Amino acid sequence: MTTIDMSAHPALATRVPATRLRLTTRGRRVVAMLVSVPAAIALSVVILSSGGALASNENGAPAGTFSHVTVMPGDTLWSIAQDVAPGVDPRDVVDEIVRLNALPSGAIEAGESIAIPQQYAPAR
Missing domain, CATH: 1.20.5 (Single alpha-helices involved in coiled-coils or other helix-helix interfaces)
Incomplete structure (x- = not known):
């Protein structure tokens, strides 16, 4: 019995085509x-x-370490911060008020009662 080598003849060798994945x-x-x-x-x-x-x-403050201020018409957190702490940078006071009251934004409404840190004595 004889053996035939198919790889020796290029026309007889089977080639596997390279395929690309198609989705x-x-x-x-x-x-x-x-x-x-x-x-x-x-x-x-x-x-x-x-x-x-x-x-x-x-991160909340212990009870009794803050006082409350009622928001008047036209008040903003910035104006309240300037009123309660005139000698302090209003940005720091606004930040503390926002954190203390867990406000989602800087929007406040007239008649709303917001907590002010006790270190800033209300001047109203």
Whole structure:
């Protein structure tokens, strides 16, 4: 019995064509879903666990270390800071008022009672 070597003759050798990966529309959708589901889960865990810092009152002041000021029409946090602490930089006072009251922004409404740190004696 004789053996024939196919690699010796280039016309007889079988060539494996190099193929590229092609994704169909459905394949792209599946890949996008597989990527987005873990990202959505991670984002929801972050959102749901971020409220713990506000609820725990870790950075809050002990009771009795602040006084209250009622917001008058036209008042802003800046004007209140200048009134209660005229010799101090208003930016620092506004920052302390925002943190003490856990305000989401600098917006306050007339008639609202906000806490002022006790170190700034209200001059009103």
